[in-house]
Amino acid sequence: MRFMILVKATAASEAGEMPKASLMAAMGAYHEELARAGVLLDATGLQPSSKGWRVRYSRGQRSVIDGPFAETKELIAGYTLIQVRSREEAMEWARRFPAPFGDEADGEIEVRQLYELEDFEPSPELERFRELEAGRR
DSSP states (O other), X not given: OEEEEEEEOOHHHHTTOOOOHHHHHHHHHHHHHHHHTXXXXXXXXXXXXXXXXXXXXXXXXXXXXXXXXXXXXXXXXXXXXXXXXXXXXXXXXXXXXXXXXXTTSOOOEEEEEOOOGGGSOOOHHHHHHHHHHHHHO
């Protein structure tokens, strides 16, 4: 089972403020622990939305909207992707996640389970995804 731990953005992260050394140390230790346990798949921070864009789809048309985006509470500042045996194990790892902006600042993480190919009904389209996944390995 794969889970993504999403770090919600704040005004500080959207301003491009870099984390303090103490936070980098805490995050490094946490991610090293995930790696030693064999559950870490990927993790990184995201640059502010001012350096990104969105693609909006409407009635068959696409339009590009450059950042920054106004609603910070809807933005993601980073993520950690883990693969564990159960929802309970993912929850235990999430409880141990360091305060994402340091102990003195407000912050929030959200944890979401990823779909696996086994969650979908068998079909020729699904087999194309299986082939892509096999090719990545």
